[in-house]
Amino acid sequence: MYGYSGKIARIDLTSGKVWTEALKEDFARQYIGGKGFGAKILYEELTPKTDPYEPSNLLIFATGPANGLILSGASKLCAVFKSPLTEGWGESQCGGHFAPQLKYAGYDVLTITGKSEKPVYVTIEDEEVRVWEASHLWGEDTFQTEEIVKKDHGK
Numbered sequence: 019m020y021g022y023s024g025k026i027a028r029i030d031l032t033s034g035k036v037w038t039e040a041l042k043e044d045f046a047r048q049y050i051g052g053k054g055f056g057a058k059i060l061y062e063e064l065t066p067k068t069d070p071y072e073p074s075n076l077l078i079f080a081t082g083p084a085n086g087l088i089l090s091g092a093s094k095l096c097a098v099f100k101s102p103l104t105e106g107w108g109e110s111q112c113g114g115h116f117a118p119q120l121k122y123a124g125y126d127v128l129t130i131t132g133k134s135e136k137p138v139y140v141t142i143e144d145e146e147v148r149v150w151e152a153s154h155l156w157g158e159d160t161f162q163t164e165e166i167v168k169k170d171h172g173k
Contacts, residue, residue, distance in 0.1 A: 022046050081120055
């Protein structure tokens with residue numbers, strides 16, 4: 019499928035399980051990407067009774083087919099979730115490097131659910147999704163955290 023990496027990365031922080039699912043061509047054609055992917059996944063996997071603060075809530079990061087192209091506005095990422103404010107649909111659009119880098123790493127969508135007992139962070143590199151223990155980062159500011167994570171991963 020042109021414009022798609024063809025995979026969805028899934029993380030369950032409660033169990034620590036990480037897995038990959040295929041992005042089906044009919045799903046991609048019908049929902050296109052970004053907001054469409056997020057809306058369909060949220061609708062299929064949550065119920066109206068899901069409490070937004072429950073670990074079963076989803077945080078979905080979805081790219082579109084133009085992400086990673088050298089086009090103005092083609093770096094947008096859509097984050098979709100059940101909103102604690104409205105208890106309905108919630109979304110946020112952002113630009114930057116996240117969407118193209120997610121696509122370059124081999125994924126169109128990243129979903130995160132669950133609750134970790136300890137602080138953790140996620141890396142995605144060369145199609146490998148990993149969850150890392152992050153207690154050593156607790157209390158650091160964002161600049162220090164970035165330096166430590168880069169050092170830990172040889173960047």
